[in-house]
Amino acid sequence: xxxxxxxxxxxxxxxxxxxxxxxxxxxxxxxxxxxxxxxxxxxxxxxxxxxxxxxxxxxxxxxxxxxxxxxxxxxxxxxxxxxxxxxxxxxxxxxxxxxxxxxxxxxxxxxxxxxxxxxxxxxxxxxxxxxxxxxxxxxxxxxxxxxxxxxxxxxxxxxxxxxxxxxxxxxxxx
Amino acid sequence: xxxxxxxxxxxxxxxxxxxxxxxxxxxxxxxxxxxxxxxxxxxxxxxxxxxxxxxxxxxxxxxxxxxxxxxxxxxxxxxxxxxxxxxxxxxxxxxxxxxxxxxxxxxxxxxxxxxxxxxxxxxxxxxxxxxxxxxxxxxxxxxxxxxxxxxxxx
Numbered sequence: 001x002x003x004x005x006x007x008x009x010x011x012x013x014x015x016x017x018x019x020x021x022x023x024x025x026x027x028x029x030x031x032x033x034x035x036x037x038x039x040x041x042x043x044x045x046x047x048x049x050x051x052x053x054x055x056x057x058x059x060x061x062x063x064x065x066x067x068x069x070x071x072x073x074x075x076x077x078x079x080x081x082x083x084x085x086x087x088x089x090x091x092x093x094x095x096x097x098x099x100x101x102x103x104x105x106x107x108x109x110x111x112x113x114x115x116x117x118x119x120x121x122x123x124x125x126x127x128x129x130x131x132x133x134x135x136x137x138x139x140x141x142x143x144x145x146x147x148x149x150x151x152x153x154x155x156x157x158x159x160x161x162x163x164x165x166x167x168x169x170x171x172x173x174x
Numbered sequence: 175x176x177x178x179x180x181x182x183x184x185x186x187x188x189x190x191x192x193x194x195x196x197x198x199x200x201x202x203x204x205x206x207x208x209x210x211x212x213x214x215x216x217x218x219x220x221x222x223x224x225x226x227x228x229x230x231x232x233x234x235x236x237x238x239x240x241x242x243x244x245x246x247x248x249x250x251x252x253x254x255x256x257x258x259x260x261x262x263x264x265x266x267x268x269x270x271x272x273x274x275x276x277x278x279x280x281x282x283x284x285x286x287x288x289x290x291x292x293x294x295x296x297x298x299x300x301x302x303x304x305x306x307x308x309x310x311x312x313x314x315x316x317x318x319x320x321x322x323x324x325x326x327x328x
Contacts, residue, residue, distance in 0.1 A: 019195070019196065022200070026206065029203060029207055029209075029210060030202075032206075032210060033209055046302035047302075048219070048306075050309050050312035050313055051218065051219060052219070088250075142300065142301055142302035143301070144300065144301045145297055145299070145300070145301075146297055146298070146299045146301055146304055150297060153323070156223060157223050161223075163220075164223055165221065166218060166219050166308075167217070168216070168217055168218070168309075169214045169215065169217070170216070170217055
C-alpha cells in the first residue's frame with residue numbers, strides 16, 4: 001500500500017513582540033538596579049511619622065553610617081526571637097560600616113579613625129580642643145537592643161564626634 | 175532552517191536567528207529581577223551630643239524635677255518594655271503622650287521651656303520603643319530630648 005504524501009507545515013513563531021517587551025523589561029531592571037557601594041545594610045528601620053525626610057541621607061561626604069542589624073551565625077533570619085523583634089543574643093547583633101562588619105570591640109577603632117580623619121580646623125571654645133566635623137548616622141534595626149545604640153553614642157562622645165543622627169523610616173501612607 | 179528567526183526565507187534571504195539573543199536577554203532579565211531591591215523612604219532625627227558635657231549623674235531630687243524622665247524597663251519574661259513617667263507606670267503610648275504633653279505644658283507655665291524629656295532605658299529595650307518616644311515628643315513640639323547613658327553595655 002502506498003503511503004499518503006506527508007504535508008510539511010511551516011510553523012514559525014513571531015518573536016519580535018516578545019523581544020520588544022523583554023528589552024523594555026531589561027531596561028527597567030537595569031536602570032533600577034543599585035550597583036553602588038552599599039552604605040546601607042538591609043535593616044527594618046523603626047517607623048516614625050515625624051522623621052525628617054527629603055534630604056539626601058548621604059549628601060555629605062563626611063558622614064559615617066553605622067548599621068546595626070540582626071544576623072545570627074550561619075546567616076539568614078533563623079533566629080525565632082527575631083520575628084518578634086526581641087532577640088537579645090548579643091552575638092546575633094552586628095555593626096557594619098560601608099559593608100564591613102565590626103564587633104562591639106572593633107567598632108570603636110573604626111569610629112575613632114573616621115573621626116580623626118576629619119577634625120575641625122579650630123579649637124572649640126567650649127571644650128578647648130578640636131572636635132570632629134564628621135557626622136555619624138546610626139541605622140539600627142527596630143528590634144536592636146538600645147544598649148548597642150548607646151554604645152555607638154558613647155564611643156562618638158569619647159572620640160570627639162558630636163553630630164549624631166538616627167535613621168527612621170516614614171510609615172506607609174494609608 | 176531550524177530555530178526561531180526574524181524574516182521569511184522566501185521574502186528575505188537574510189534571516190536573523192534570534193534564539194541566542196533571547197536566551198541572553200532572559201538571563202540578564204533574571205539577574206536584574208533577582209537583584210531588584212525596593213527602598214523604603216528613610217529619614218533621620220538629629221541627636222547632637224552636648225559638647226563638653228559628657229555623661230553625668232542624675233544627682234539630687236531637685237535635678238529630677240528639672241526634667242521629664244521617661245524610664246523604660248525590660249521584662250525578660252514577658253519580652254516587653256515597661257514604661258514609666260517618673261514613678262508612675264504607663265500602660266499605653268496614648269497615656270504616655272498625654273502625660274508628656276501635660277508635663278511639658280506645666281514646664282511652660284513654670285517658665286522653663288527648655289525642660290528636656292530624658293529617656294532612661296534598659297539596654298535590652300528594642301530601639302523601636304525609643305524611637306516611638308522620640309517621635310511622640312517631636313509630635314508635641316518638644317525638641318529637647320536627652321538620652322540617659324548608663325555604663326556601657328559589656
